[in-house]
Amino acid sequence: MLERRDSFRPYSEPHFAHREQTLRAPNTAGQNRILAALPRQDFERLLPYLEFVVLPLGWRIHGAGDPEKYLYLITAGIVARFYLTEEGASTAFALTGSEGVIGLSLFLDNGIAPSHALVVSPGYAYRLRAPVLKNEFKHLGSLSHLLLRYTQMLLNQAQQSAVCNRHHSLEQQLCCWILSCLDRLSSNKLSMTQELIANMLGVRREGVTEAAGKLQKAGLVHYSRGHITVLDRTRLEAHACECYAIVKRAHTRLLGLGLLPNIYP
Amino acid sequence: MLERRDSFRPYSEPHFAHREQTLRAPNTAGQNRILAALPRQDFERLLPYLEFVVLPLGWRIHGAGDPEKYLYLITAGIVARFYLTEEGASTAFALTGSEGVIGLSLFLDNGIAPSHALVVSPGYAYRLRAPVLKNEFKHLGSLSHLLLRYTQMLLNQAQQSAVCNRHHSLEQQLCCWILSCLDRLSSNKLSMTQELIANMLGVRREGVTEAAGKLQKAGLVHYSRGHITVLDRTRLEAHACECYAIVKRAHTRLLGLGLLPNIYP
């Protein structure tokens, strides 16, 4: 239960360095490994746009769903990316230090953060305003933009998978799996043995048998030698964990009516 | 133990459609949602390069570490992305159907697949040769290329996190966490309460206390009110699961001597 704990000491506002610091310490931007890997001329071109920022312990750079306004190029400290379940249980799925950046959604997608980012060890960063960054990607064609957007989707799925594996029951995950497959099949049947599902979920086959048995007794599905028929989709969705709905929502956004609203300026 | 099970019915070779099929069914490429979302002129520009492929059940499109030669734009069926532990336990972390593609590493990174991709429900795809795809990204600057490469890294971390959460013990994960933080701190000490670590790992604080106690008794670390000192890094690495080494290896490749060998042709 993350909300109740205040061990994160959240700050509402970051601590910004004075302008003097910006001017005095421009070379330290090279402590970020990505900036350091740039050819000199690219680095110098970006230099005027880099804004020095302090990353205090416990600062939440962004929450899930927040709009991102900057690309943060970390020079020191550690930022954890994590996500929460409905119950408030949390799971980090990646760490970022001076080798990386925060703010990928600015060029992958519409600039809405897909996860939370928390400073777990204090440090510093140089940040770049969103428009400056987007300018770097302006020459991409429509296919490239769509592929980047899909990359964001995949990242969403992977992070959700990490959270789900940690906190949700086998039965919930089975519902999730069945529904996710169903969405891609335009049918209410899928051909898939329990053994295969067990391998994909990373659990024992017996566990799947048991969970599938429960679903069958409850009248949600019918199982027969590698053929699952979904009988009551609504109740199956109710049995699934929120992961299904979260990922699906992101998918419909990806491909929905509001297609490409932000990445084509 | 994935290797022993043959429920995947792996095929060594994909089934290719005859050229007639390629010519007869070009419109069905639009069943892929990404191709369908393209402006007409972009779609028509790509059409000559699209090659129709059958995705038979059980075909492993790529294994982890394989070079990718094509971007597969799925039009029907389901592909699961998964990864294995050293012991052979598997975990899928994402599904891809007609809304997506397989082969992101072609433009994100050096074209080496970071995970396994298995056809879990048969279908079809249109595929694009790697050079054609890379051509779409040729106008990107060096910063953009590095950011895409970092995106790949993040995806690696997220997928590893999903596997780790499923299969590895709390103690292993704690070692992993400590080592990952250490790498980003240039010191053998880190300031981090057990409560914070517990939240980030998605486990109980008591569990961290117990695991940390074991590590302390074994003389690997010293713990004191939010300050961890690593005493024997080598043995700590031996206690950690492989996830640490895998992610670290990918990182050093990202930033190592062989910097940008493939994405700058």
Place this chain on the structure above:
DNA sequence: CTTGCTCCGTTCGCTAGCGAACATAAAGCT
């Protein structure tokens, strides 16, 4: 030096899922 707070240690009962072993039944082959 004492009060309050934060952080760590420990305990006990409980449950989900594991591992292994075996039973059954449908599908397919000859």
Place this chain on the structure above:
DNA sequence: AGCTTTATGTTCGCTAGCGAACGGAGCAAG
């Protein structure tokens, strides 16, 4: 029809990690 293979059902003991509750120790500020 009979045999083999494959897929599902069932059982039993076991363990890691959960939930809740409490105890204690270091640190800081007055």
